[in-house]
Amino acid sequence: MPKRVGLYPGTFDPMTNGHMDIIKRAVKLVDHLVIGVAINEAKKPLFTLEERVEMLRHEAGPLTKAEGVDLSVEPFDTLLMYFAEKVGATTIIRGLRAVSDFEYEFQMVGMNMKLAPEIENVFLMADAQYQAINSRLVKEICALGGDISHFTTPYIAQHLAAKFPRKPTVTKTPKVVALAQEKSKP
């Protein structure tokens, strides 16, 4: 039987538990999973390409190994379908988060089917608890000193923490503090 090669493309800046959940599902469908890391300089990624690739290898490695699936994590900066043909993908895997993703993905798939009709496009949904997670918000929460442990693995959280010097969590605004001090005066 020919090998089923799935290509899961994205920016992964950084990978989240949403991506992890999609990878866990994808490994049940393919013999070889290629994670394509879009260089995406226009999006000004927080993590370098090398960091994004390393984090994906570290976290996705055990998931693919457990299912006996081969894993490659490769950067790309060409048209997705050219990259898909280059790696011999039989399927493109995308995650769907919300209805808002659908419109864009629908158009993309329509175009991709014209460019490479032999490659199938598959959409996977993450478990409900992970559907709302997105890399941009995780970065924002971390930058503001919030708890991101529900959104990423401890390994990714460590990398994020290293990007943002620790800030004390602000629970009260200066105005609230001043009012409280005023009240407590004898």
Ligand code: ADP
């Ligand atoms: P992109 O720049 O392609 O949107 P992302 O790294 O944000 O790159 O996402 C890569 C893929 O993973 C996309 O198909 C996206 O829909 C999917 N994805 C990201 N987060 C989630 C999530 N929480 N649930 C399901 N799919 C997700």
